[in-house]
Amino acid sequence: MAHTQSLHEEEAHGSAFGYVAGFVLAVLLTAAAFGLVMGGMLPAQSAMAVLAVLAFVQIVVHLVFFLHLNTSSGQRWNVMALCYTAVAAIVLIGGTMWVMHNVSMNMMSR
Structure with a gap:
């Protein structure tokens, strides 16, 4: 070798x-x-x-x-993993805020 x-x-x-x-x-x-x-x-x-x-x-x-x-080619998968994590966090946090807002609005109307 x-x-x-x-x-x-x-x-x-x-x-x-x-x-x-x-x-x-x-x-x-x-x-x-x-x-x-x-x-x-x-x-x-x-x-x-x-x-x-x-x-x-x-x-x-x-x-x-x-x-x-x-941005080197050796870091491509690490950057992809970071982007996926950021998108997943945005979806999770945004979805949670959207659901909690809708729950709040529906509870206030009664």
């Missing part, structure tokens, strides 16, 4: 710089969200929108810097 390959050869492993950059970004995003809420700088509706954006950016930072998820 002169030509053997590791099963994980295509997977990218992070460097110390990548982990430190991800950690710093995660801390800054967390501090920004905490400061936004504790400082009361925005009205409630605006604060919720900004917090949602900060949460989404935090998710992307974790996926890229710590889980090493990227």
